Amino acid sequence: MVASLRSWVANEGGKHFVLILWLGANTWLFMKTFLLYFTGQQYHYLYKMLGCPTEKKETFGIHLRVVGDWTERFTQMLLPQPRMDLEILPMVQQRRYPKLYIDGPFGSPSEEVFNYDVSVCVAGGIGVTPFACVLHALLDGWTGFRLQRLYFVWVCRELQSFYWFSELLCALHHKLWQENRPDYFNLKLYVSQKDNLQSMSEEKYRPLTSRLLVGRPRWKLLFDEIGKTNKHKRVGVFCCGPKGISKTLHKLCNSARSSGTTFEFNKESFG
Template structure:
């Protein structure tokens, strides 16, 4: 069962093995729905795998076919917001991903734009406190979850480059929901990397209306 708004473009994520999900502010809502759906499928496949255990050993055939009926193999989710309190909305989902995504299918990246980027002297104190608390307790003081937050907006070119390098010869579905500000940049990067990729990685850009 999928909770929250879930429009037609976002439903297309199931066509892709690799997805890049981007949500700005409240625009994270449909992206979170996708994350939950992916996690539910991963958990279902894990349970299915567990049911095939015979004499204390998982069959080699089952290992090879793990998640074979579920197409999405990797999801990168970038949530960008200027309001720290927004992270409370989906704290439960972030905790669930941290605890139950045993295969590392979902990568979550929270970005708080109201704090200067890492390395800026104006964010040194909070960055130090964040690192100390995370090292001691495994909890991010910004989001209150095991998902460590980043400061300032993502470098979208670096994000695309990272996905390209990790998934050669793949077609990546890029899904965005939020205000119009980054749409052209995300769309252009998808086109640029599709036409000039050294790894033959292709990016399909989709904008979700919310």
């Protein structure tokens, strides 16, 4: 996941950096790390959830991209350079790790995704992070939920961003096809930046390639399509992304009454 710190005043002294981690479809927490210093006016850090806890798995992990001074220092604290005169096993046994303080869990709007027969999750860029735990929960076992159909719309500027959760998306796609429910998960990927556009050519990403669209979503047409397919139903709409997308979806939810379908808007905040 990405945490973006903008317009900080550069000065000396220690700082604490608080990172929000989603642990599940209905829980999230803070991970507090120690920020030693910084030298610029803007930082971008990339964290990626390796997995979210589910009923069958009680652990979670993150991947830290080492970019800049404090991430390099943090990595050195976690993975100190081995001494040549030490064997590997004793080194591992003697290693002392810094403490990471975890607060939570706290409720999240995304927990309501499972309380509708039909839900729509719309993510802009790194706003996909809260919904990744929804996908993990479905991958762990989708039959135990009330949810019968999920529309998943992810908008990114660059194609490379889709690799953040490409394996998770493909895994859920394959699982539902094997269990004869290909209509359960409706995936649409939009890449808005057309310059130097490449393709996800790897064979394992074929399910994503066939659902990749260039440009921005036509939200009104999308809502009309969902309304016609799910007549006279309550549809939960969940958004985590730029204010422009959120405002547009909120307005459509208040005005759209296609085929008797009611759209209920839920805003997720992240970053």
